Amino acid sequence: MDIFVQQLINGLVLGSIYALVALGYTMVYGILELINFAHGEVTMVGAMVCLAVVGWLLGLGMAVPWPVILMLGLGAAVVACMVLGFSIERIAYRPLRRAPRLAALITAIGVSIVLQNVAMLVWGKQYVSFPALVPVVRYEIAGATITALQVVIVLLSGALMAGLWLLVKRTGLGRAMRATAQSPELAGLMGVNPNRVISITFVIGALLAAIAGVMVSAYYGLAHYYMGFLLGLKAFTAAVLGGIGNIAGAMLGGLLLGVIESIGAGYIGDLSFGFLGSHYQDVFAFFVLILVLVFRPAGLLGERVAERA
Amino acid sequence: MKPVSVLKVLSIGLLAAGLVGCGKQETSKGELIVKIGSVAPLTGPQAHLGKDNENGARLAIDEANARGVTIGGKKATFVLIGEDDQADPKTATIVAQKLADQQVKGVIGHLNSGTSIPASKIYADAGIVQISPSATAVAYTAQGFRSALRVMTNDRQQGKVLGEFAVKHLGAKRVAIIDDRTAYGQGLADEVEKAVKAAGGGVVAREYTSDRSTDFTAILTSIKGKTPDVVFYGGMDPQAAPMAKQMQGLGLKARFLSGDGAQTQEFLKLAGPAAEGVSASMPGMPLDLMPGGKSFRERFNAKYGVIQNYAPYAYDAVNAMILAMEKAGSPEPAMYLPELVKLRFTGVTGEIGFDERGDVLGGAITLYHVRNGRWEVLDTVQGESAGKSK
Numbered sequence: 250m251d252i253f254v255q256q257l258i259n260g261l262v263l264g265s266i267y268a269l270v271a272l273g274y275t276m277v278y279g280i281l282e283l284i285n286f287a288h289g290e291v292t293m294v295g296a297m298v299c300l301a302v303v304g305w306l307l308g309l310g311m312a313v314p315w316p317v318i319l320m321l322g323l324g325a326a327v328v329a330c331m332v333l334g335f336s337i338e339r340i341a342y343r344p345l346r347r348a349p350r351l352a353a354l355i356t357a358i359g360v361s362i363v364l365q366n367v368a369m370l371v372w373g374k375q376y377v378s379f380p381a382l383v384p385v386v387r388y389e390i391a392g393a394t395i396t397a398l399q400v401v402i403v404l405l406s407g408a409l410m411a412g413l414w415l416l417v418k419r420t421g422l423g424r425a426m427r428a429t430a431q432s433p434e435l436a437g438l439m440g441v442n443p444n445r446v447i448s449i450t451f452v453i454g455a456l457l458a459a460i461a462g463v464m465v466s467a468y469y470g471l472a473h474y475y476m477g478f479l480l481g482l483k484a485f486t487a488a489v490l491g492g493i494g495n496i497a498g499a500m501l502g503g504l505l506l507g508v509i510e511s512i513g514a515g516y517i518g519d520l521s522f523g524f525l526g527s528h529y530q531d532v533f534a535f536f537v538l539i540l541v542l543v544f545r546p547a548g549l550l551g552e553r554v555a556e557r558a
Numbered sequence: 559m560k561p562v563s564v565l566k567v568l569s570i571g572l573l574a575a576g577l578v579g580c581g582k583q584e585t586s587k588g589e590l591i592v593k594i595g596s597v598a599p600l601t602g603p604q605a606h607l608g609k610d611n612e613n614g615a616r617l618a619i620d621e622a623n624a625r626g627v628t629i630g631g632k633k634a635t636f637v638l639i640g641e642d643d644q645a646d647p648k649t650a651t652i653v654a655q656k657l658a659d660q661q662v663k664g665v666i667g668h669l670n671s672g673t674s675i676p677a678s679k680i681y682a683d684a685g686i687v688q689i690s691p692s693a694t695a696v697a698y699t700a701q702g703f704r705s706a707l708r709v710m711t712n713d714r715q716q717g718k719v720l721g722e723f724a725v726k727h728l729g730a731k732r733v734a735i736i737d738d739r740t741a742y743g744q745g746l747a748d749e750v751e752k753a754v755k756a757a758g759g760g761v762v763a764r765e766y767t768s769d770r771s772t773d774f775t776a777i778l779t780s781i782k783g784k785t786p787d788v789v790f791y792g793g794m795d796p797q798a799a800p801m802a803k804q805m806q807g808l809g810l811k812a813r814f815l816s817g818d819g820a821q822t823q824e825f826l827k828l829a830g831p832a833a834e835g836v837s838a839s840m841p842g843m844p845l846d847l848m849p850g851g852k853s854f855r856e857r858f859n860a861k862y863g864v865i866q867n868y869a870p871y872a873y874d875a876v877n878a879m880i881l882a883m884e885k886a887g888s889p890e891p892a893m894y895l896p897e898l899v900k901l902r903f904t905g906v907t908g909e910i911g912f913d914e915r916g917d918v919l920g921g922a923i924t925l926y927h928v929r930n931g932r933w934e935v936l937d938t939v940q941g942e943s944a945g946k947s948k
């Protein structure tokens with residue numbers, strides 16, 4: 250039983266990170282109907298920038314408490330990613346706004362490849378280690394172990410998601426975003442500047458991605474120029490699972506996917522009597538993606554909008 | 559990087575072509591010219607290790623030429639042809655074919671298992687003797703080529719030592735084994751599993767991951783439920799390090815044990831404080847413990863500087879070849895190979911001899927553990943010594 254609780258906790262931590270990244274996919278899709286495949290790379294850049302800043306600060310050898318260093322790293326990552334998100338939209342997507350949708354999709358993949366290769370040139374092909382800044386503090390709950398870092402990841406993700414929910418549902422900006430999602434032209438007639446709204450959407454998505462990237466690298470202790478690829482695919486799967494374009498769906502999809510992966514990888518070996526092993530962990534995500542696409546193409550919370558499919 | 563290597567290969571090729579053209583095998587004075595190839599990555603991330611192998615071989619050749627070796631009554635001069643395989647299996651076969659075309663009498667190499675294995679087929683077809691100073695994969699000598707030998711301990715021997723270490727030294731009754739499903743990781747993990755069982759320990763979990771993965775919490779949680787004393791990982795440091803960290807995060811108290819893929823400086827850097835108390839093995843032994851280690855270090859340092867890793871093995875491989883040629887009275891592989899497999903001598907790294915597969919007899923494995931953020935030698939386990947068996 251305690252093993253099951255532990256797998257559930259593992260899944261929730263993983264799922265919170267997926268959810269944060271999935272929000273970036275779903276917000277952009279909701280407004281532009283564009284799958285921004287470069288989004289995974291934005292999380293990677295966030296992780297790398299944070300590591301570079303933290304490493305640089307530690308190298309100075311000043312007696313600064315670790316939370317300050319971490320916050321500075323996180324701040325730098327957030328700023329860098331917001332600029333990156335803004336630039337990606339301006340340079341790669343805006344000129345193609347009226348082009349066939351396939352062109353934008355291919356551009357997105359192109360941006361993703363460019364970012365990966367730039368990161369490889371800047372930070373090298375090696376794994377970069379996250380300095381042991383955060384002390385390992387463990388809590389025992391119902392026989393399961395949870396670290397302080399895991400608690401922070403879940404709580405911070407929850408707070409960010411709640412904040413985003415309020416922003417979209419309760420503020421003028423949120424109303425403008427929802428209006429633009431329904432019809433950019435009509436929203437324009439109502440005095441909303443669609444270009445500005447779209448830019449802000451990309452910037453918010455990149456902010457969440459930067460924080461998710463820092464969380465991933467702090468949690469696993471390393472970062473790599475290629476890390477955004479798989480993370481992006483998983484988050485995209487989470488967004489589709491919840492219903493792409495739907496913000497609550499992305500949150501639910503992310504958490505569900507994390508839990509499915511953990512429980513699946515934890516028990517598949519025992520259930521299949523060793524025939525299938527835990528290296529099938531990554532397969533679960535894509536198995537879920539296929540099931541969703543076959544049986545419920547609009548996702549768990551998605552509305553059926555035939556003309557968008 | 560690329561142009562340099564092409565230039566190097568070209569110039570070496572031209573040089574060799576010149577030798578083939580003018581020298582044949584005997585000079586006018588009845589002197590023998592014996593060409594020996596050395597192949598290792600001389601460019602790319604492993605270039606420092608490759609150059610080290612080549613220098614080890616070169617030192618042995620220079621010393622043999624200086625002291626004067628007679629083969630079958632004729633004075634022999636040895637020539638080393640160094641080639642770069644870039645640690646790439648495809649390049650390895652091209653380079654191997656080139657050496658075969660130049661009719662070298664033997665090859666010292668390659669450095670990696672992944673390059674030694676495809677190249678060995680070409681050498682076997684051309685009837686050239688190959689001794690690898692550093693390939694550890696069991697598959698290298700398991701192909702059945704009589705001409706493929708090695709002076710480095712293989713992963714079966716390493717796995718045996720690791721398995722016995724887990725049960726006898728760490729006192730493990732319950733061992734969990736994880737591997738990354740690569741030829742190296744899976745091979746090593748399989749051998750460890752056998753050795754643990756043979757030594758009376760139990761394998762309570764066998765889990766798998768990939769060489770791309772960073773999240774092992776699900777596997778480790780499942781393993782935690784089976785309360786192992788030792789967790790063994792067969793794979794490389796980018797996975798071993800986060801695994802050690804995540805074990806700590808989950809409060810999994812078992813000792814972490816791994817093979818030579820994790821016995822690196824990179825592992826210490828990536829794992830940070832979680833590296834403390836981790837044990838890992840490395841084939842071979844520290845230079846200071848080798849019988850001829852001290853004198854070798856002096857001679858090597860005087861010519862080439864610091865020893866990286868496998869140079870003493872390359873040195874012994876060349877000497878084994880030359881000794882066999884002297885005994886057979888011929889530099890022809892078909893003549894000296896039967897002598898080579900029977901050979902017993904004390905080299906820099908210890909007693910050298912080969913078993914029927916071409917693996918080195920004995921073969922040392924050194925166990926390390928991390929203390930105060932550094933790898934410390936724990937013990938060197940010598941396999942059955944070459945003298946004792948047979």
